[in-house]
Amino acid sequence: MEELETAISAIKEAGNIVMKHYGKATASSKADKSLVTRADTESENLIKSILQKQFPNYQILGEETGFTGKKSDYLWVVDPLDGTTNYTFRNPFFDISIALTHKGDPILGAVFFPPQGELFYAKRGNGAYLNNSRINVSDKREIDGSVITFCHGNDQNSVKRMISAFSKLKMINQKVRQLGAAALELCFVASGRVDAFFMTGMNPWDVAAGTVILREAGGKATDFEGKPFNMNSRDILGSNGKIHESLLEILKNV
Numbered sequence: 001m002e003e004l005e006t007a008i009s010a011i012k013e014a015g016n017i018v019m020k021h022y023g024k025a026t027a028s029s030k031a032d033k034s035l036v037t038r039a040d041t042e043s044e045n046l047i048k049s050i051l052q053k054q055f056p057n058y059q060i061l062g063e064e065t066g067f068t069g070k071k072s073d074y075l076w077v078v079d080p081l082d083g084t085t086n087y088t089f090r091n092p093f094f095d096i097s098i099a100l101t102h103k104g105d106p107i108l109g110a111v112f113f114p115p116q117g118e119l120f121y122a123k124r125g126n127g128a129y130l131n132n133s134r135i136n137v138s139d140k141r142e143i144d145g146s147v148i149t150f151c152h153g154n155d156q157n158s159v160k161r162m163i164s165a166f167s168k169l170k171m172i173n174q175k176v177r178q179l180g181a182a183a184l185e186l187c188f189v190a191s192g193r194v195d196a197f198f199m200t201g202m203n204p205w206d207v208a209a210g211t212v213i214l215r216e217a218g219g220k221a222t223d224f225e226g227k228p229f230n231m232n233s234r235d236i237l238g239s240n241g242k243i244h245e246s247l248l249e250i251l252k253n254v
Helices: 001-020 038-054 084-089 156-169 181-191 204-216 243-250
Strands: 027-029 035-037 059-062 066-068 075-080 095-102 105-113 119-122 128-130 148-152 196-200 219-221 235-239
Touching: 001 038, 001 075, 001 084, 001 095, 001 105, 001 204, 035 038, 035 084, 038 059, 038 075, 038 095, 059 204, 075 084, 075 181, 075 204, 075 235, 095 181, 095 204, 105 181, 105 204, 119 204, 128 204, 148 181, 156 196, 156 243, 181 196, 181 204, 181 235, 196 243, 204 219, 204 235, 219 243, 235 243
Parallel strands: 059 075, 148 196
Antiparallel strands: 027 035, 059 066, 075 095, 095 105, 105 119, 119 128, 196 235, 219 235
16 A cells, blocks of 8 residues: 555544544643643554554654654654644544655645545645545735634744734734644645645644645745745745745744
């Protein structure tokens, strides 16, 4: 079984676990004040076991358990439940994401939105898909009127920078929203439901899968300086590409 097929199989099985606990999960706080539930840990353990069995020589990075396996040029990046806060409060906007990177560059991504039964996926050079249909970014060309979503890390610096960015953008665009699941929001940009997404202080599992899907849908993913996103990036701007430069002008100094 090839990498994308394995990722899709794993993510669907994990979706069953996540939905089994939905509405019944209780959360505890981690050191960084983010939340974790039984669904997070069970989902990650399942995904990692499937990936390890099929690709024993690939390393895995999971949000809850860190690195597994020997260091390799190929690294799976797993977020077993993206949007845990939403999930805990029974807000059905959450996802599971799996990316495969090669030497730090994301090359494959799958994001599953269990409440809607929507599977977004892409492999470099092969386009991006929602279930079995090809997806593409929107054609919006102006910031004013675009739908833009955002997210931020839990550290104070990330929050302060996001406040600065939000205050600048909100003055010129009333359609700026915080939805709470980064990987899924990048997929929404990829499918034209949203025109751009940006985040400060993220971890690689938050966005690695979504960036592959976005790029394959015709969009663009960079840091706030305009450099292509990679595993070392700490900020991300993902857009339809047409409003990217205008947004960078606003974000580059926050």
